[in-house]
Amino acid sequence: MTTIAVIPGDGIGPEVTAPALDVLDALGLDARTDVLGHVNADTYLRTGRALSETDLDRIRPCRATLLGAVGDPRLGDTAYVRSILTTLRLELDLYVNYRPVKLWHDRLSPLREPSRRAVDCVIVRENTEGLYSGVGGSTRTGTDHEIAMDVDLSTHQGVARVLDFAFSVARTSVCLVDKANAVRNGGQLWQRCWRAAQDRHPHVATSHLYVDAAAMRLATDPTAFDVIVTNNSYGDILSDLTAALAGGIGVAASANLNPTTGQGLFEPVHGSAPDIAGAGTANPLAAILSVALLAEHLGRADQAERVRGAVAAAVARGHVTPDLGGSLGTKEAGAAVLAELAR
Amino acid sequence: MTTIAVIPGDGIGPEVTAPALDVLDALGLDARTDVLGHVNADTYLRTGRALSETDLDRIRPCRATLLGAVGDPRLGDTAYVRSILTTLRLELDLYVNYRPVKLWHDRLSPLREPSRRAVDCVIVRENTEGLYSGVGGSTRTGTDHEIAMDVDLSTHQGVARVLDFAFSVARTSVCLVDKANAVRNGGQLWQRCWRAAQDRHPHVATSHLYVDAAAMRLATDPTAFDVIVTNNSYGDILSDLTAALAGGIGVAASANLNPTTGQGLFEPVHGSAPDIAGAGTANPLAAILSVALLAEHLGRADQAERVRGAVAAAVARGHVTPDLGGSLGTKEAGAAVLAELAR
Ligand SMILES: CC(C)[C@H](C(=O)O)[C@@H](O)C(=O)O
Ligand SMILES: CC(C)[C@H](C(=O)O)[C@@H](O)C(=O)O
Numbered sequence: 001m002t003t004i005a006v007i008p009g010d011g012i013g014p015e016v017t018a019p020a021l022d023v024l025d026a027l028g029l030d031a032r033t034d035v036l037g038h039v040n041a042d043t044y045l046r047t048g049r050a051l052s053e054t055d056l057d058r059i060r061p062c063r064a065t066l067l068g069a070v071g072d073p074r075l076g077d078t079a080y081v082r083s084i085l086t087t088l089r090l091e092l093d094l095y096v097n098y099r100p101v102k103l104w105h106d107r108l109s110p111l112r113e114p115s116r117r118a119v120d121c122v123i124v125r126e127n128t129e130g131l132y133s134g135v136g137g138s139t140r141t142g143t144d145h146e147i148a149m150d151v152d153l154s155t156h157q158g159v160a161r162v163l164d165f166a167f168s169v170a171r172t173s174v175c176l177v178d179k180a181n182a183v184r185n186g187g188q189l190w191q192r193c194w195r196a197a198q199d200r201h202p203h204v205a206t207s208h209l210y211v212d213a214a215a216m217r218l219a220t221d222p223t224a225f226d227v228i229v230t231n232n233s234y235g236d237i238l239s240d241l242t243a244a245l246a247g248g249i250g251v252a253a254s255a256n257l258n259p260t261t262g263q264g265l266f267e268p269v270h271g272s273a274p275d276i277a278g279a280g281t282a283n284p285l286a287a288i289l290s291v292a293l294l295a296e297h298l299g300r301a302d303q304a305e306r307v308r309g310a311v312a313a314a315v316a317r318g319h320v321t322p323d324l325g326g327s328l329g330t331k332e333a334g335a336a337v338l339a340e341l342a343r
Numbered sequence: 344m345t346t347i348a349v350i351p352g353d354g355i356g357p358e359v360t361a362p363a364l365d366v367l368d369a370l371g372l373d374a375r376t377d378v379l380g381h382v383n384a385d386t387y388l389r390t391g392r393a394l395s396e397t398d399l400d401r402i403r404p405c406r407a408t409l410l411g412a413v414g415d416p417r418l419g420d421t422a423y424v425r426s427i428l429t430t431l432r433l434e435l436d437l438y439v440n441y442r443p444v445k446l447w448h449d450r451l452s453p454l455r456e457p458s459r460r461a462v463d464c465v466i467v468r469e470n471t472e473g474l475y476s477g478v479g480g481s482t483r484t485g486t487d488h489e490i491a492m493d494v495d496l497s498t499h500q501g502v503a504r505v506l507d508f509a510f511s512v513a514r515t516s517v518c519l520v521d522k523a524n525a526v527r528n529g530g531q532l533w534q535r536c537w538r539a540a541q542d543r544h545p546h547v548a549t550s551h552l553y554v555d556a557a558a559m560r561l562a563t564d565p566t567a568f569d570v571i572v573t574n575n576s577y578g579d580i581l582s583d584l585t586a587a588l589a590g591g592i593g594v595a596a597s598a599n600l601n602p603t604t605g606q607g608l609f610e611p612v613h614g615s616a617p618d619i620a621g622a623g624t625a626n627p628l629a630a631i632l633s634v635a636l637l638a639e640h641l642g643r644a645d646q647a648e649r650v651r652g653a654v655a656a657a658v659a660r661g662h663v664t665p666d667l668g669g670s671l672g673t674k675e676a677g678a679a680v681l682a683e684l685a686r
Contacts, residue, residue: 071524079527081524081525082524082525082527086525109455110454110455110456110459110562110563111453111454111455112452112453112454112455113453116453131495131522131525131526132525132526134527135492136494136495136527136528137528138528138531138532140499142535143499144499144500144503145498145499145500146498146499146532146535147496147497147498147499148496148497148498148528148529148531148532149478149494149495149496149497149528149529150494150495150526150527150528150529150530151479151492151493151494151495152474152479152492152493152494152495153490153491153492154490154491154492155488155489155490155491156483156486156487156488156489156490157487157488179474179576179579181414181424181425182424182425182429182474182475182579183474183475183493183576184422184425184477184479184493185479185480185481185491185492185493186491186492186493187493188481188491189481189489189491192485192489211579211580212579212580212582212583213583215558215580215581215583215584215587216583216584216586216587216591216592217587219453219562219584219587219588220453220587220591233522233526233576234580236522236525236554236555237554237555237558237577237580238558239555240555240556240558240559241558241559241562241584243559244558244559244560244562244563245562248559248563249559
């Protein structure tokens with residue numbers, strides 16, 4: 001039996017995790033959950049640490065972790081979110097952030113041209129390096145002469161492995177996005193690893209765009225892409241942009257993966273949304289779709305498809321929360337997916 | 344009499360610079376031009392340097408420089424583009440990249456919802472630091488163990504001055520875009536400078552978004568923004584994204600400014616577009632609108648408005664290049680603007 005660690009987190013995190021766990025239950029996977037309900041801002045405020053060594057020891061043996069959302073306005077821009085999310089990504093060396101984006105229904109697209117609405121692509125974001133490396137510092141801190149540095153770090157090993165993953169999930173093509181014309185050191189390394197990866201995967205069509213051009217292209221024709229592979233920072237930006245073109249953050253799910261160890265962390269792309277926390281209106285679909293990714297990860301692609309089918313059906317019927325044009329609350333929207341699953 | 348340095352550059356650069364200079368002529372400013380026709384890829388390929396000290400000595404005394412576009416496929420991802428563009432930005436300390444974005448005609452918007460089409464905002468991009476600092480390097484270069492680092496550099500002086508500029512051009516509000524929740528050192532410095540800038544400009548409304556959320560918001564409702572201020576890299580990405588929502592790269596103009604010395608470099612946001620170079624189909628409007636920014640910079644806001652009015656009229660009549668749905672060539676599209684100016 002597999003153990004799935006669950007971190008409901010803050011804000012709407014616990015609200016969307018509840019229906020996601022109901023869906024997980026309904027799939028009848030051979031799995032039990034271990035809920036770490038205390039990994040949140042309250043604990044951080046009380047003890048100065050949200051994710052303890054003991055917590056990590058509970059998570060490490062799990063092949064899968066499901067996370068709701070972390071973030072709290074009381075903690076402003078502090079190190080709190082990093083101390084959970086980035087720590088998990090780095091501690092478990094989850095080097096792939098896999099973000100599939102699909103338009104669930106034509107009415108959800110913000111695009112005018114009908115032929116360009118049906119986005120169906122995957123952002124493969126490097127998840128352990130880049131601007132998230134934590135390398136850097138500042139001097140004359142707090143003065144009028146402060147100099148702050150954050151290192152955008154790329155290693156051959158780190159780049160090569162995420163490129164290989166991108167090729168492994170390509171259906172038709174892989175597009176590399178970088179800024180090699182301006183950010184030279186990492187740019188050259190990515191370009192070199194890219195040429196080698198192309199050689200290793202000669203049958204996959206490839207293309208290359210600078211990140212500014214990629215943002216422009218995505219905004220007008222996201223259907224042009226299959227797999228986009230890019231660094232941590234550009235992946236963060238482009239995956240949210242792409243999600244916006246597919247119905248918004250309410251339906252964007254993600255998997256943080258280490259394809260070598262077989263571990264994964266599954267989470268909605270959205271944050272803890274303090275502004276609507278407690279209102280019972282948060283969209284549970286991103287969390288539910290994260291469960292689909294989790295099922296796939298555990299070898300149950302059939303169950304993942306079932307979940308996606310149920311989500312598509314609920315969306316088509318308009319049995320959704322206000323952000324998608326419906327009028328259901330979080331619980332009811334979750335129940336709608338369960339009802340579709342039971343059909 | 345003011346001298347304006349002109350660098351036509353590569354690819355479509357000279358093609359769009361020609362009609363832009365015709366428009367400049369038609370404005371009757373008290374100015375002469377000094378054309379540096381050799382600052383291009385051919386020179387770089389021949390001599391290893393595109394922009395010499397002598398060139399810089401010609402440019403330095405000019406209050407304004409007009410640049411067409413630089414970039415050449417023969418030079419791949421080399422240091423060439425940087426050696427002109429980034430060099431000029433850093434040498435002249437042009438710390439503001441000012442990118443106004445305006446929808447010239449409803450039909451140019453890719454957005455479905457009519458009430459969200461009329462984007463009219465400005466991206467103020469820090470232009471001398473961040474990931475463009477040139478600080479960094481690599482070790483074990485060229486091996487399977489290469490580590491590459493590009494430093495995202497922020498200084499108190501650099502951040503404070505660009506924030507002040509952003510407040511100075513705000514009509515209604517300023518939105519700071521950063522990633523202070525993940526990129527900690529620069530993030531904290533920007534946040535501190537931001538609070539101080541807010542205190543210095545208490546009458547301007549402000550907001551703050553993380554860059555991923557900003558990309559998402561822009562893609563669905565760009566009308567929500569007046570001035571966006573952000574770092575070099577995010578500014579690069581968000582200004583192209585926003586341009587895509589306002590008719591594309593063919594109408595996106597930019598000013599690189601040093602408000603302290605009064606110097607400016609004006610250029611279309613687009614590149615040298617080698618794929619269409621020589622075809623005579625490049626859109627000259629971005630270069631022409633860069634001339635409008637240049638006129639404004641030289642104290643002739645009246646002439647800048649004349650140019651914008653002429654561009655709006657030509658767009659409304661459909662007297663434009665194919666990228667905007669017209670059928671004119673570069674020369675004819677330029678002539679159409681001149682005809683409107685003469686009306
Ligand atoms: C060509 C490139 C280096 C440049 C940049 O990123 O600054 C361009 O994209 C721009 O936005 O002016
Ligand atoms: C909360 C933040 C640090 C995080 C990130 O940028 O990685 C989030 O935006 C995401 O995309 O998972």
